[in-house]
Every structure is written in structure tokens, then in C-alpha cells.
Amino acid sequence: MKEEFLLGNGVMALGILEAGCQIMTSYPGTPSSEILPEVVRFSKASNLNTSIEWSINEKVAFDNAFAAAISGKRACCCMKMVGLNVAADSFMSAAYIGNIGGLVIISCDDPGPHSSQTEQDSRLMARLGKVPVLDPSSPEEAREMIKFAFDLSEEFQVPVMVRPAIRVCHARQNVKYGTLKSNLTKADFKKEPTRWASTPKFRFLQHKALNKKHLKISEKFNTLTPFNMHTLEKGKSYPFGVVTGGVPSSVVQDIFKEYQRDDIPVLKLGAPYPFPEKLGDIFMDACDKVLVIEETDTVIEYMLRDKKKTLGRLSGHVPMEGELVPEKIEGILNKALSDCGLSVLSDYDCGQEAFSLVNDLALPIRKPTLCPGCPHRASFYSIRKALPKAIFPSDIGCYTLGSNLGVVDTVLDMGAGITMASGFWNAYIQDDVKKPIVATMGDSTFFHSGITGLINAVYNNSRFIFVILDNHITAMTGMQPAITQGDRVDGSKGNAISLETIVKGCGINYLKVCDPFDTKNMIKIVKNASRYVNDPDGGIAVIISRHPCVIGFKDEAIPEKIPVKITDDCNDCGFCRTRFECPALVHDEENERTVINKTLCAECGVCIQICPQGAIQKA
């Protein structure tokens, strides 16, 4: 059997195909992005006819999967946890209505956060939507849980969520391949309006039926070994126990093994909702105190009935924010044991001495930056140069890093670059102030959540410049193909969607297209757009700043390499480093000047255009 060192997301892809999933949809977002491409890879390798698509956003992905599931097929929809917010409207109804073929939602959490705007816990969303949830502790367990989730979903005709955290998604593990398949179920949608198109009266009945299903599922979860299990010895009572689940449960297991503390019982809840009440009671009855270690919110902790016995976030033992990394968990365990008057695991200082020593070294702060040669950098430079006093609402993507160049003032969620621009306009115009506003957004984000905001802004007569940063790819999440190119995830051709047509269709009358690598031209275009915005007969001006991503399209992005040098005219003013902020422009402190880091330099040559002294020249 083939064995591979797979990313957790790849291991989950194996689980999805081992379960015979027929329909797979997703929108990329860290840490979930690699699941769907891995399903494509395995499906192709096994000659399966799995239907797989990058949808335009998570709600669209969810609805597509849902329709397949109520047609009797096994369907899976995956996303990052904030993507579930986008799909929330559908998600909240789905459990009431239920499904026929198994419907599994994989919502990937990002405690930390490492690459997200929040640390929200998808298990809470599952509870809100009354969707049973499984919380894997490792890639292998996630794989097994996905297969179980499909079965459970079909048994109870209810969608099931699997919520892997980033340490499952981006763990790597050696795994053996199982038999991959795509079920042969034919689509067979049976009309039943009182179910599939139910009115509020029927929704009440569906809610009631759902609650009954939950009681049964909770019962099942009481004995769901090994996802849910305890290490109590029969009839024995304990002064202290640990309740945990998901990624922290694997850390707890490692730590107890290392310190040989099998005197401390553990209740692992990999299937925490609907809460396995009996299992919880058995464990609580056997322990005088229990410590709850879970990521990232108080889900299990709230569901345990006896709060007087419980230590966790509410008692101040577990931090309310941040990832529960192993050194933190060891510290938490030591503190809780000591507070209960029990012997601690170790006198471990959680690495504090070393971390504070390192802190004193004042190491360079490594903030994420746009890549050398990135077209967004050129766009941001020109926008600021043209309208330095504007408000710059922006959005989610690589270009969020335009904040380093002072051209990203706000980031709220997908699509807010436009909607906040109209909001700023309204707030100022009420005071008769025509505030200059330049909104930026990537092409993929525009399709995901920008279009409705743009239509709204046109309809309500807002005025601002909107720059679409069109790099032909969804870059930040790992180079997924763009809708504008019409490329589909399996390599087949879909229909390319023209940005120009969509923008005009939103009611925009002023549209310019430019290549940001020509900064002089782009500065002029932004200034002209500003005139249109301020003209009494004007309106919203849209600029498509179009240049392929330097990582995704190496050859097309820089067709002609322009090596650069810095002459002795450099007077160390620092303009290029702060306002252009290319990682290849480095400060040489000794010689008080800027130098080129040739290893990093992409030889795009754009920096030649920006030096106030003209000291950056073609080499």
C-alpha cells in the first residue's frame, strides 16, 4: 500500500474519498485551502468522477453541496472558519431541513490566529446551527471522523460538521492510502415541498424533529470510542481529572505519557456536540475537580453542568485567547494541579527564561510583506502618490499587506473594502465633506463578496475610487485559479468571467484599466479618476490594475528581467524602503545607504521609477 508524508489537509482528502463523496465544493482560505486540490489529485489518480469545484464563495459552495445531498448524493463542503460566517445563512437552516445523502461540512479553525481575522470556534457555530460536530486531534483522526460523519449524516439525515484546527490541517503525517471511491448513487431529488421549501409552521415541526435527533445522537456520542473516551478505572474516584478535545487532547496525551502520570484520568471529547451528557456525568462524578482544556472557546466548559468542580477559562486557569501550544498546556496543568494541592508534573517554567532572554536580544521584527516584484506594491505606491490624504479601505488577501506602505487603513471582512468606502462617504458627506476615498480589493475577493457592495454604492449615490487589484489568481491562499481566467480546479476550462463586463453591469460608467508596473501612468489614472469622482455629473470611478502575480505567473509577470543597481547618488533618505517597501531594498547601516539584496530581487525594475534621487538604475 502506498505511503506518503501528507499534509493534514491531504489526509482529510483521503478520508473524503474513502467515504465515497461524490460532490465536493469549497472556497480557499487558510488553513483549509489544500483540502480540495488534494481531493482533485487523489480523485484523478484513482480515475474517479468526483465532481469538484472552487465555488465563488462559501455560501455558494454550501448551497451546491446541500442540493447534491438532498438529491441523495454524498457531498462535502469545506472552508476556513470565517468562511462559515459567509455560509451561515444556509448553514443555520440546513439542519432543520436535513438531507438524504451524507452532507459533511469541514470548517477549519485558526487558533492563534496565524492567518485569520478572528479566533472564533466553529463548534459554537455548530451549536448555533444545531449541527453535530466532531473535533479531530490529528490528521489520522480527522480522516476517520470524516468517514464517520458521512455515515452519521445519512443515519440521522442531518448535516455533520468536522472542525479541524490549524494543527490538524497543517500537520504532516506519514499515512497509508485506503481504497478511494466515488459512490455510484444517481441524483434522485424527490419533491416534498413541506420539507425542502418549508414555511415557518413546518419549520417549527422540523425544529422539534431535529431536537429529537439530537437526543439520539447525544446517546450515540456517550459510547463513541475512540472519538469520545475516558481513562477512568471502574469504581475509582480521583481528586483531579482533565476534560479535553481536539488538538489540545493530543498534547495532553503526550505530556502525561512523558511524565508517566496515568494517575490523572482524561475525558477526551472528540464529538462534543450534541453533548454526551451521560459520559460527562460519569467523569464528573468520579473526579473532585476537572480541568477543561479546549480550543479556542468555552464550549465543553459551558456544557459541563457542575461549575463548582470545573477549572478552565472561567476560573482563569486557561487563557481566553491565543493558541494552546504545548508549553502553555504544561503550565496550565502545573498551575491547576498545584491549586488543587496535588503534585505537579514538573517545575517547568514554560520556556519563560529563554523567551525573555531572546526578547532582550531585540531581534528584527519579521512582519509579513508583499513579495519582491508583486504588482500590488506598484499599485499601492501609485495610489498613495496620487491621493496621499485619502482614506484607504481595503480587504482580505495578499494586498492586506499594503498596510506596510500606508495604503490600507481598514480591513474588516471579505467585501468590506467597497462597503466601508460607501460607509465612509456617507459619514463625511452628511457633514458636507467630500472625503477622498480609494478602496482596494483583489479580483477573487471582488467576485466573492464585492459585487453586491458595488451595486449598493452605485444605487445609493456614493462617491469613491475603487481599484480592483487583478493579478489573475487567488494568491494568498496558495495560487488557486481565478474566475477571470476561466480555469477550473481540475484543469478543465470553465467560462472566463470578464471583470469589465461585471463592473459595467453594476452600473459603473467610469472604468479604466492599467498596468501598475507603469507607475507614472497609474498615478495619472488615479488623479483623473479623482476628478471624475468630484465632478457633479461624476460617480464612482473603477480602475482595474492588472498584472499577473509574480509567484503564480513567473514568466508572464516579469517577461523582461531588469536588474537594478543603486548608484552613489543614494543619500539614504529611506523613501524607497518605507514607501515602496520591497524586501530586496535593504538598509546598509555601515555605509548609510540602500543596497539591493540580489537573492531576493525579482528584477521587475519598478523601483527605478520611484527613487527621488534617481539613484536606482538599470544595472
Place this chain on the structure above:
Amino acid sequence: MKTINYVLTGLGGQGILFMTKIFATAALKKGYSILGAETHGMAQRGGSVVSHLRIGKSQSSLIRAGAADFLLSMDESEAYRYLPYLKKGGKLFANAPSDTFPDDRVTAYLKKQDIETRAMEAAKTAMALGGPRSTNLAMVAFYAAFGVGPLNADDLRTTVVKMSPGPFKETNLKIFDACYETGRKMVV
């Protein structure tokens, strides 16, 4: 076998994931269980990148601060940043000038923790031999010279050859051998 923990670090773009795969592939060939944790997404863009790799049985993919057997860093600053992950008696390998590394401010800590450090300018060697992007395997070779841990130099060298794309095979091998030699000279 006891679990052996590797923390691999450097800057975005230096090829940490490839470095991780070299170790993992070599370990897989020897039949060890492996579990690792990687950096992706926003955190990957030009920032400090770290990869945890655990050879031998373990449940959690993350290495606890103070539990790493080996720290390999492709960047001098990052070597200091991840120093807290090394255990007492751990070993540090850095792409840094051997005459100035480590910084005086950490020597007392290193001594107390019985941490041994080894440094060479692996990036410079890689660059000189025509592989400016091969600092990752240069550091693997340098580490291999000291013969510590469950993977020996032959395992790693074979893996590097196998994993290097065709046109880079020869250059990568030259870099591997040069850095291995530099390391060997330090072993007395």
C-alpha cells in the same frame, strides 16, 4: 525509539518546507513514524517561518518549548528566536559566521543548558557553488556532518539527490558535499 524533535527555521522563501521534506523522506525510508507542523498563508509571506518535525511516535505535531533535540536555522536571527525550543543538551546548527556566532549575550544560557552550537555560512557556500536557493540542503549537509540523530549522512545525501529536480541535481550534490566537508572539519 524515543521521539526525536527537530525545529527547522528560516525566512519565508528559503525553502523550509523542502528542508522538512528531506528529513521526513529520509525518516520515512527508515520506517519511522513522522509528524510535523508547518507554516502557511499570511505567516509565510516574508516572515519568520518555522517547521516542527517529530521522528518517532507522538500524538501532537507541535514541539514544546524546551523539548527540541535539534534546531537548524537558515538565518542567524531566527536561530536566536527559536532557541527556547531547544532542550537541555540540545544542539543548534546555524547558517552564520562561525567566528561571531553565537552572540555573547546567550553564551551563559547555552552553557547552563549544555547546548552545543555549530555555525557555518551555508548560504555563502551555496551561492558560491551556483545554488543561491539551496541554503536549505546546505544546512542539512552541515548537520549531517556531525552524525547526531536517527538519520545519517548517507540517508540524507541519497534523499537530497532523489528529491532535487533534474537540472539542480549536480549543483545540489556539490553544495551538499562541500557543506558536509566543512562540518566534518569541525568534528575533532
